[in-house]
Amino acid sequence: MxxxxxxxxxxxxxxxxxxxxxxxxxxxxxxxxxxxxxxxxxxxxxxxxxxxxxxxxxxxxxxxxxxxxxxxxxxxxxxxxxxxxxxxxxxxxxxxxxxxxxxxxxxxxxxxxxxxxxxxxxxxxxxxxxxxxxxxxxxxxxxxxxxxxxxxxxxxxxxxxxxxxxDEQNYKCGLGEILKYAFIEKSCKNKKFYNLVDFLTINQTQDVKNEMPYIINCCASLKANVVSLDKKESNLRKILNFGHTYAHAFETYLNYKKISHGQAVSYGIKCAAKLSFNLNKINENYYNKIISLIDKFSLTDKKIKFKKEKIVELMTHDKKVQNGKINLLLPVAPLEVELFDNIDLPLLEASLP
Ligand SMILES: NC(=O)c1ccc[n+]([C@@H]2O[C@H](COP(=O)([O-])OP(=O)(O)OC[C@H]3O[C@@H](n4cnc5c(N)ncnc54)[C@H](O)[C@@H]3O)[C@@H](O)[C@H]2O)c1
The missing domain is CATH 3.40.50.1970 (Rossmann fold)
Structure with missing residues (x-):
């Protein structure tokens, strides 16, 4: 126990x-x-x-x-x-x-x-x-x-x-959120470091499934720590929204069909990684690590197409937009994210699939 x-x-x-x-x-x-x-x-x-x-x-x-x-x-x-x-x-x-x-x-x-x-x-x-x-x-x-x-x-x-x-769809939904915890692990300021990204990278997908109790324990501890430091989302808890501003737009665009919430978060994490890489905030190595871990679990689907302008429009309806710039959480180093409040919309569009 x-x-x-x-x-x-x-x-x-x-x-x-x-x-x-x-x-x-x-x-x-x-x-x-x-x-x-x-x-x-x-x-x-x-x-x-x-x-x-x-x-x-x-x-x-x-x-x-x-x-x-x-x-x-x-x-x-x-x-x-x-x-x-x-x-x-x-x-x-x-x-x-x-x-x-x-x-x-x-x-x-x-x-x-x-x-x-x-x-x-x-x-x-x-x-x-x-x-x-x-x-x-x-x-x-x-x-x-x-x-x-x-x-x-x-x-x-x-x-x-x-x-x-x-079922598989709901399993993938949970996996999407697990990957989010993996990519924000250092920002969660937890005393214990699990290195979930490496754990998920090294293990075969079936072994990951078998190790779910351990993985749940890691994510639950990370979330409990973040929440204990900021219950009402005044500051630190905002990191739990990593990938979510994109995800909400993808989900609305697809009318909440075809992909689960967690999969939408995975699309969001990929986009945030691309944007961050384009801004030189993360190196190619880490960018590739993010993309290949999401691809390993087949959380995104190349066959699903999005109209970029429509996604930007949906994202700019979000409350995080001010003066044509958008607030986004971006990876800035391995397992760390930071909130940026000045992302230009052309850069945002370039990060979309
Ligand atoms: N409170 C929070 O901090 C927080 C965070 C993230 C998401 N949410 C909310 O959570 C909701 C999504 O949760 P969800 O993904 O669990 O969806 P869900 O509760 O709709 O469950 C998904 C489906 O799985 C079924 N199901 C549940 N347990 C099952 C089991 N053991 N075996 C077979 N089927 C099972 C459900 O009946 C449902 O059909 C959203 O409304 C979202 O807003 C809340």
């Missing part, structure tokens, strides 16, 4: 536990209190043995998919919790990927002005990233994640066993 303690600014610590088959022993972790489970239809079907451990009335199953990450679902969850007379001393358990985690986290943060939350992430992305750090929220017609709170889970129980049922 691996334990990571994430210290919050309020001085309350949350515990991140990583262990195979831990969710099967869930009752050992539970205290003598009422637990409300929030999950989705897909996981309810895949893991009935986990649902079986909860009181039937306290299981809330929502529809599966990003399109249900909205206020209607929030309203449904809140009503169900109130119907079952949830109390301040009770606890909400989120079993699912980032969508369930964000929705359940948001509900836990507002119901009765906040009740205890346990996250059990079931996708690779949620294990490495979204279940840690306390961002919660839902989407509105104005955009994704525009309404939300910062609300840290008391426990995050990471059980890599869930990855056995995850």
């Amino acid at each position: 691996n334990k990571i303690i994430l210290k919050n600014q309020e001085n309350t610590a949350s515990e991140i536990i990583i262990e195979n088959n831990l969710s099967q022993k869930i009752q050992d972790i539970f205290e003598d209190k009422k637990y409300f489970l929030i999950t989705n239809t897909k996981l309810a079907k895949l893991y009935p043995e986990i649902l079986y451990k909860f009181n039937k009335k306290r299981i809330i199953v929502i529809k599966d998919g990003e399109k249900y990450k909205n206020f209607k679902t929030i309203n449904y969850i809140l009503n169900r919790l109130l119907e079952e007379k949830i109390e301040r001393k009770d606890c909400i358990v989120a079993l699912g990927g980032g969508v369930v985690g964000d929705l359940a986290g948001y509900c836990a943060s507002i119901i009765l002005r906040g009740i205890e939350l346990i996250q059990i992430p079931t996708t690779l992305l949620a294990m490495c990233d979204s279940s840690i750090g306390g961002k919660t929220g839902y989407n509105t017609s104005y955009g994704k994640n525009l309404v939300g709170t910062f609300y840290t889970a008391k426990k995050v129980i990471i059980d890599p066993m869930f990855l056995n049922t995850l």
